[in-house]
Each structure stands twice: as structure tokens, then as C-alpha cells.
Amino acid sequence: xxxxxxxxxxxxxxxxxxxxxxxxxxxxxxxxxxxxxxxxxxxxxxxxxxxxxxxxxxxxxxxxxxxxxxxxxxxxxxxxxxxxxxxxxxxxxxxxxxxxxxxxxxxxxxxxxxxxxxxxxxxxxxxxxxxxxxxxxxxxxxxxxxxxxxxxxxxxxxxxxxxxxxxxxxxxxxxxxxxxxxxxxxxxxxxxxxxxxxxxxxxxxxxxxxxxxxxxxxxxxxxxxxxxxxxxxxxxxxxxxxxxxxxxxxxxxxx
Amino acid sequence: xxxxxxxxxxxxxxxxxxxxxxxxxxxxxxxxxxxxxxxxxxxxxxxxxxxxxxxxxxxxxxxxxxxxxxxxxxxxxxxxxxxxxxxxxxxxxxxxxxxxxxxxxxxxxxxxxxxxxxxxxxxxxxxxxxxxxxxxxxxxxxxxxxxxxxxxxxxxxxxxxxxxxxxxxxxxxxxxxxxxxxxxxxxxxxxxxxxxxxxxxxxxxxxxxxxxxxxxxxxxxxxxxxxxxxxxxxxxxxxxxxxxxxxxxxxxxxxxxxxxxxxxxxxxxxxxxxxxxxxxxxxxxxxxxxxxxxxxxxxxxxxxxxxxxx
Numbered sequence: 001x002x003x004x005x006x007x008x009x010x011x012x013x014x015x016x017x018x019x020x021x022x023x024x025x026x027x028x029x030x031x032x033x034x035x036x037x038x039x040x041x042x043x044x045x046x047x048x049x050x051x052x053x054x055x056x057x058x059x060x061x062x063x064x065x066x067x068x069x070x071x072x073x074x075x076x077x078x079x080x081x082x083x084x085x086x087x088x089x090x091x092x093x094x095x096x097x098x099x100x101x102x103x104x105x106x107x108x109x110x111x112x113x114x115x116x117x118x119x120x121x122x123x124x125x126x127x128x129x130x131x132x133x134x135x136x137x138x139x140x141x142x143x144x145x146x147x148x149x150x151x152x153x154x155x156x157x158x159x160x161x162x163x164x165x166x167x168x169x170x171x172x173x174x175x176x177x178x179x180x181x182x183x184x185x186x187x188x189x190x191x192x193x194x195x196x197x198x199x200x201x202x203x204x205x206x207x208x209x210x211x212x213x214x215x216x217x218x219x220x221x222x223x224x225x226x227x228x229x230x231x232x233x234x235x236x237x238x239x240x241x242x243x244x245x246x247x248x249x250x251x252x253x254x255x
Numbered sequence: 256x257x258x259x260x261x262x263x264x265x266x267x268x269x270x271x272x273x274x275x276x277x278x279x280x281x282x283x284x285x286x287x288x289x290x291x292x293x294x295x296x297x298x299x300x301x302x303x304x305x306x307x308x309x310x311x312x313x314x315x316x317x318x319x320x321x322x323x324x325x326x327x328x329x330x331x332x333x334x335x336x337x338x339x340x341x342x343x344x345x346x347x348x349x350x351x352x353x354x355x356x357x358x359x360x361x362x363x364x365x366x367x368x369x370x371x372x373x374x375x376x377x378x379x380x381x382x383x384x385x386x387x388x389x390x391x392x393x394x395x396x397x398x399x400x401x402x403x404x405x406x407x408x409x410x411x412x413x414x415x416x417x418x419x420x421x422x423x424x425x426x427x428x429x430x431x432x433x434x435x436x437x438x439x440x441x442x443x444x445x446x447x448x449x450x451x452x453x454x455x456x457x458x459x460x461x462x463x464x465x466x467x468x469x470x471x472x473x474x475x476x477x478x479x480x481x482x483x484x485x486x487x488x489x490x491x492x493x494x495x496x497x498x499x500x501x502x503x504x505x506x507x508x509x510x511x512x513x514x515x516x517x518x519x520x521x522x523x524x525x526x527x528x529x530x531x532x533x534x535x536x537x538x539x540x541x542x543x544x545x546x547x548x549x550x551x552x553x554x555x556x557x558x559x560x561x562x563x564x565x
Contacts, residue, residue: 039261044259219263234491238319240514244518248518
């Protein structure tokens with residue numbers, strides 16, 4: 001076999017091995033900003049992801065948040081015609097957010113098995129959240145996705161990620177939008193590199209979402225001093241109502 | 256992202272002008288008809304991404320402001336019957352407490368949602384239809400009464416029952432005389448319904464005052480607002496204390512809009528005839544009923560929802 005042919009065959013494996021070693025060596029992913037403060041005028045935040053990735057055909061970014069069990073109401077028909085809540089379904093370890101950005105549609109990047117192995121895509125998530133769940137929960141899994149997508153907490157899109165190779169460690173790789181409904185907490189940002197349909201974790205980063213001091217003050221008061229908070233809220237509402245009534249005045253005539 | 260405000264208890268950020276506009280529109284209706292507007296605003300808030308429990312509780316807080324503003328405007332006009340309002344309020348508190356126990360019982364049997372929804376549609380449908388029919392008749396001019404027979408017509412069972420009750424009181428503002436038991440009982444009845452339906456009850460109280468207490472429409476609006484003010488005051492404090500579901504920033508944005516809207520509504524109310532007010536109110540009640548009915552019959556967009564809310 002010709003030397004060039006051997007190089008062509010071996011090169012992708014070498015690249016993959018290099019990437020793997022790179023990932024295992026703890027290659028970081030730059031997340032900018034790494035700390036997002038929720039102030040009074042917060043309306044979500046665009047987050048840029050930077051990574052050091054020498055060679056790849058495709059890249060996929062996965063953003064997930066804290067996981068917790070979720071109980072939802074399911075709708076069904078009563079009396080044959082009326083749609084209403086007819087029971088509950090439970091899902092396990094549902095992430096606060098599940099955002100995927102990729103250089104191409106996921107099914108064009110890798111096989112379903114490979115995507116599942118890496119935890120990428122809604123099919124992979126289904127296995128995670130419906131483990132031990134009843135058949136109703138499994139049947140209604142697409143509805144869970146619809147509900148979360150409506151809130152912009154879940155999204156899988158093939159935009160915002162350039163196709164490699166990327167050579168500079170500080171180059172902007174991609175971006176995603178942190179939705180306003182994302183709860184406070186720690187978020188994991190993972191970058192996967194794909195070559196010939198095989199993916200490796202190229203790096204991981206973290207993002208923290210927390211309240212600003214003003215928002216935190218109101219939140220703490222509502223949660224820890226509910227009675228005082230309620231009395232103040234009611235008092236402010238009465239003063240506002242009276243003040244407006246006073247400002248607007250009125251001559252006292254009736255119709 | 257511009258002009259958004261973050262609501263810490265709701266855990267979401269919403270466009271500032273949308274909240275001001277919603278508050279203004281509902282405040283206007285509140286001042287115009289003497290209803291709190293909870294039956295309209297809570298579903299709208301849920302629609303724009305506020306969790307149901309937070310929407311219902313914060314709505315009560317903003318209704319405190321709107322009804323204070325409206326009551327103030329009506330009190331200056333001399334159109335609040337405080338005595339009647341107080342009796343309805345006492346009845347409402349007793350009925351509300353009974354209603355809360357009843358709903359707990361229904362929840363335990365698993366049929367609460369079904370009962371509440373059916374209740375809503377039937378109540379809204381019957382109240383709205385009757386008000387619409389009656390006000391249209393009034394606007395067209397009621398037909399001349401036929402020549403009276405030599406003997407006086409037999410009063411209805413309801414009239415006979417009410418006139419036979421003890422503890423008669425004069426309600427000067429309303430220009431009526433009836434037993435204190437009547438408003439106490441009707442207030443309790445509305446309180447039970449309001450607790451079951453999870454609303455302030457203004458849209459049930461107004462027809463009750465008009466048709467069962469026979470109060471003049473312009474006094475009904477002010478008196479209803481007076482009663483709603485105290486009901487919602489209680490709900491705001493209790494929800495904040497027990498469930499921590501009042502989002503003050505949400506309520507603040509809504510109330511800025513609603514107090515202004517309530518003042519405008521109260522002024523417009525004075526320029527409209529009683530039957531015009533009733534026909535508008537009935538149309539709104541019927542529109543809400545049709546929307547609810549559609550929601551019951553049409554295939555839902557998503558077959559899962561979060562727990563809580565009405």
C-alpha cells in the first residue's frame with residue numbers, strides 16, 4: 001500500500017486519539033460570561049462558548065442544568081368530549097434546561113446509537129428521564145418536550161456552531177441563549193467533537209446563574225418572612241390605589 | 256430583551272409594557288363593572304408564562320390596588336353602600352372558609368378539576384346569558400305592562416321568602432329595605448362559589464346584587480369593589496404567609512396599570528346607562544365562557560401541564 005494511502009487511513013484515527021487525550025487531559029471550555037447575574041431587568045442572556053479543538057468535522061454543544069424529578073398533570077377526555085386533567089405522570093432527573101447546538105443536524109453527524117452513548121438529542125434524554133416510569137409517561141414523552149420547548153428551556157438546533165477545524169484556543173466556537181425562565185444554579189456546558197461519525201467529549205465548562213443582591217433580597221423576604229412581605233405588599237397596593245384615586249380626584253357625581 | 260422585568264417568585268422575565276397593558280385593561284374593567292378581574296387576568300398571566308399558583312396569588316395583590324382606587328372613586332361619588340358591603344363581606348368570609356373545606360374534600364375524591372371547570376362554564380353561561388337578555392330588553396325599552404288585574408300579582412317564592420325574614424334593615428344608599436340575613440346568606444353563597452372556583456367572586460357578586468338584592472346598578476359597582484378589596488386583602492396576606500406565591504414585582508407592574516385603568520373605568524361607568532354596563536359585562540362573561548368551553552372541547556396543544564392554579 002502506498003504511503004499516502006496509509007496516511008489517509010491512519011490520520012483520522014490519530015486525530016481522534018489526539019482529541020481523546022486532549023479531553024482526558026481536562027481541556028477546558030471557555031464560557032463567556034461564566035457568571036450570569038439576574039437583575040431586575042434580566043431577560044435571558046446570550047452565552048458564548050469557546051473551545052480549543054484542533055481537528056473535527058462537526059461539533060456539538062450540550063448545555064444542561066440541575067436535574068430533578070418532575071410531576072405533571074396529564075390531560076385526557078372525560079365524559080367522552082371534555083378535555084381536562086385526568087391524572088399525573090412522573091419523570092425522573094429532568095434537567096432544568098437541555099440545549100443543544102450543532103454544526104449540522106444531529107442525525108447527519110452520527111448514528112442514533114452514538115448520539116445516545118453521548119447523551120445527545122431528545123432520544124437520548126428519553127432514556128434518562130423515563131427510566132422506571134410507567135407506560136403513560138413514556139407515551140407522553142413528546143408532550144414533555146413540547147412543554148419544555150414552549151418555555152424555551154429545551155431546544156435542539158443546528159445553528160450557531162461553525163464547522164472545523166478551529167485552530168485558535170480563544171476562537172468563539174458557538175453561542176446559545178440562556179432563557180429567562182432558566183432557574184438559578186450551576187449549568188454544565190459540554191463540547192463534543194465528531195470525526196467520521198465518532199464523537200468525543202472535547203471539553204467541559206461551567207456556568208453559574210444567580211440573583212443580584214436586589215432580587216435576592218425580595219426573594220428571601222418572600223420565602224422567609226412571608227407574613228411581613230404579604231402585609232407590605234397589601235399596604236403598598238392600598239397606598240398606590242389611594243394615591244391614584246387622590247391624584248385623579250373626582251367631583252362625586254353619579255350617572 | 257429590552258424592557259423586560261424579572262419576577263423573582265414567578266421565576267421568569269416578562270415584557271414591562273405587556274404587564275402594564277394587561278393591568279390597565281383589567282383595571283379599566285374593574286372600575287367599569289365593579290369586578291376584580293381575576294377571572295380574566297389569571298388565565299392571561301398563565302398564558303404569558305407565569306406559574307398558575309403565582310398568577311392567582313399576585314393577581315389578588317394587584318386587585319387590592321385596583322379595588323382601593325375604584326372604591327375611593329365610587330365613595331367620593333356616594334355610590335358605595337358600606338352597610339351592605341360589610342354584610343356581604345362577613346357572609347363571603349364564612350362562605351369562603353366553607354368553600355375551601357369543600358374543595359379539599361373534592362380534591363381527595365379526585366374530581367375537583369372536573370367539578371370546578373363544569374361549575375365555571377355553567378355559572379358563566381347562565382349569568383352571562385341572563386344579564387345579556389335582561390340588558391338588551393332594557394336597552395330596547397321594556398314592553399308596557401299589561402292592564403293590571405283587580406288584585407295585585409302574586410309575589411315570587413323568593414320575594415315572599417325574603418320579605419318574611421327577621422332583622423330588617425334600611426340600606427339608604429341602595430334605597431332598599433331587607434333582612435340582614437339575605438346579604439349574609441348570599442355573601443356566603445358567593446364565598447363558597449368563589450372559593451371553589453378560585454376567584455374573588457366579583458363577577459358572581461354583581462349579578463347577585465342586581466337580581467337578588469335588587470340594588471341599583473351604580474351602587475352595585477362601588478359596593479362590589481368595596482367587598483372585593485377586603486377579600487383580596489385577606490388572600491394576599493394569606494397567600495404570602497402560607498404559600499409564598501405572591502410576586503410583588505409582578506403585582507406592582509400590574510397595579511401601576513390597573514389603578515390608572517380603574518380610575519378611567521369608574522369615570523366611563525358614570526357616563527354609561529345601567530343597561531349599557533350590564534350588556535358589556537354580560538358580553539365579557541360570555542366571551543370568557545365560550546373560551547373556556549372551547550378549551551374543554553378542542554384538542555389541547557400540549558397534553559401535559561404543570562400542577563397548580565385554578
